[in-house]
Amino acid sequence: MHYHPLNIHIKVDSVLRGRQQEKLARQIATTRAELSNAGFVSAKEDLAIASSFYAQLLGNWRFRTRIANLSSLNFLGLSPLHNFAQGKQHNNPWGDCVTTLQTTNGQPYYFNFHATHPAENSLGEKAIGNTMVIGKSGTGKTALINFLLSQVQKFDPIPTIFFFDKDRGAEIFVRACGGNYLALENGVPTGFNPFQCERNEANTQFLAELIKVLGGKPEYSAREEEDIYRAVEGMLDTPMHLRSMSNFRKSLPNMGDDGLYARLRRWTAGNSLGWVFDNPVDTIDLTRASIIGFDYTDVIDNAEVRVPVINYLLHRLEALIDGRPLIYVMDEFWKILDGKGGLKEFAKNKQKTIRKQNGLGIFATQSPEDALASDIAAALIEQTATMILLPNPNASRDDYIEGLKLTDAEYQVVVSLDERSRCFLVKQGHASAVCQLNLRGMDDALSVISSSTDNIEIMHQILAGKASKLGVTVDQLTPEQWLSDFYANRKGSGKRKAVKDKEAEDA
Structure with missing residues (x-):
């Protein structure tokens, strides 16, 4: 049993002295009527x-004049003990x-890809951490993903x-992190040569x-x-x-027009698809940087x-799995995983293996x-620990x-958020929170984590000029050698004309 006083101090605005009592009486009557309606x-x-006045101040227990009994059940009704x-x-x-993100009510939200119990020590646990990010164009999806990837650089060891990537949205970010980036274009040699690998059972x-x-x-x-296995083993020797x-x-062996010898002809150098795998040297080195990007538009x-x-x-991704933290990002993932053979196998089964090996x-x-x-949707959603849902009024x-398993309240949040609010819903299990990532005013950082076509072209011009001046390749440049020039010349910086004028004066 507890004791609970309820005092209401009613004030009136400064009015003519003769009308104060009249107005005070009306407000008292209105207040008591509302209290009565509430029981x-x-x-x-x-x-x-x-x-009664001083009893309203903290600690003045002895001034309480009208104390009501408060049962434990009453107290429970008044203390829901809930939080975001x-x-x-x-x-x-x-x-x-x-x-740490900011929620819409001003509280911190400690974001993790992995979903583990808040009260447990999960350090080193191989928990599921797959994350799905859904957001229409213009809501900040690319900036959010790249921001989160920039934050994982603090871990030791740094995750691979x-x-x-799609439409080169992450190219500036990848290069600014000191990573390697390759845009795969139709008809342009990829630098892939799958036969130039170590001989082992997995590669064979x-x-x-x-x-x-x-x-x-x-x-x-x-x-x-x-014939295929014999030829593969012979090639690896x-x-x-x-x-x-x-x-x-x-x-x-040449077995005629429908034989494998004839069918592989178009995949060899000088033919329509020779640019894909028939390259003299495999130039894809995944050990030079901790972040590797491929544009597969x-x-x-x-x-x-x-x-x-x-x-x-x-397959090359699997070679990176050695127990160190690993993150693989797939933009418009359904287009590349909705296929036959290895793609479907990866979507349904390989992810479980990667999770057990810290990926x-x-x-x-x-x-x-x-x-x-797509036919991989159920498998992916089942293996997703965290969902990030950006505003989508439609x-x-x-x-x-039905598809993403949101509650009705969570769905209402997604459709009601302003597309330009930079807010989004984070859902892990049955818990969810509305967070915000507003980087307004941090224009240099935004130009890196959210690429535009104009800025990508500017970056390539700067990279080419720096590489030529230093006598190295573009991929050998470090961020320190070009990033400051990019900031000075990026679209909308307001500095580009001044830099060009200074270069003209120096010339």
């Missing part, structure tokens, strides 16, 4: 006015939280980041499967499969500089090369509609509630 029995204090989700600050699988198996994909036959006879798609094809819309190229990149995936898309229509109720 309270009130009394107007007269003899103990001074005591606040994430987990310490003892996460990778240590402290990735970053493998970025499947992968190359055999890759050749079958390139051959394009729905089924292969036992004889054809034996040859000196590195002799390993190529052209030489591999020569080691196959052209590739994902090219049905002939999409599956083999993504298969090859995913996680970030999957981004503009709308859940296409992603949910969001489909079925997609968000």
Whole structure:
């Protein structure tokens, strides 16, 4: 049993002296009527006015004049003890939280990709950390993802980041982090040579499967499969500089127009698809930087090369898994994982393996509609620990509630948020919070984490000029050698004309 006083101090504005009492009486009557409607029995204090006034101040227990009994059940009704989700600050699988975001009510939200119990020490635990980011164009999706990736650079060891990018949205960010970036363009040599690899069982198996994909036959006879394995093993026994798609094809028997020898011809140098895998040297070095980016805008819309190229990149990704933190990012993921063979295998099963070896995936898309229509949707959502949902006034109720498993209240948040508010819903399990990432005024940082076509062109001009001046390749430049010049020349900096004028004067 507890005791609870309820005092209401009613004041009136300064009015003519004769009207103060009249106005005060009206306000007292109105207040008592509202209390009565709410079920309270009130009394107007007269003899103990001074005591009642001072009882409103903290600690003045002895001045309470009208004390009501308060049962434990009453107290429970008055004390819901609820709060907004606040994430987990310490003892996460990778240590402290990735970053601290601000919620719309001004509280901190300790963001993590992994979803673990707030009261448990999860340090070193191989918890699920896959994250799905859904947001239409213009709501800040690219900036948010790159911001979060910049925050993980504080961990020791620094996580390896493998970025499947679209429309070069992350190119400036990747290069500013000291990473390597390659844009895959139709008809332009990729620098891929899958045969220039270490000989082991995993590589042998992968190359055999890759050749079958390139051959394009729905089924292969036992004889054809034996020929493929024999040719792959023979190629891996040859000196590195002799390993190529052209030489591999020569080691196959010519079985006519429908044979593998004939089918692989277009994948060799000088033919329509020779630019994909028949390159003299494999230039893809995944050990030089902790962040590697590939722009696959052209590739994902090219049905002939999409599956083999993504298969090859995913195979190279697996080679990076050694127990260190690993993050792979896939923009418009449903386009590259909704395929046959290795792509579907990766979406459904390989992610579980990567999670056990300290890796996680970030999957981004503009709308859940296409992603949910693919045959990998259920597998991905099942393995997703964190969802980040940016504003979408036109969001489909079925997609968000039935597909993404949001509650009705969470769906209402997504459709009601202003697209320019830089707010978003973070959902982990049954807990969710509305957070904000407003970087207004940090224009230099925004030009890096949210690339524009103009700024990408400016960056390439600066990189080319610096590389020529220093006598190195573009990929050998460090961020310190070009980033300050980029800030000075970026679109909207207000500094570009001044820099050009100074260069003209110096010349």
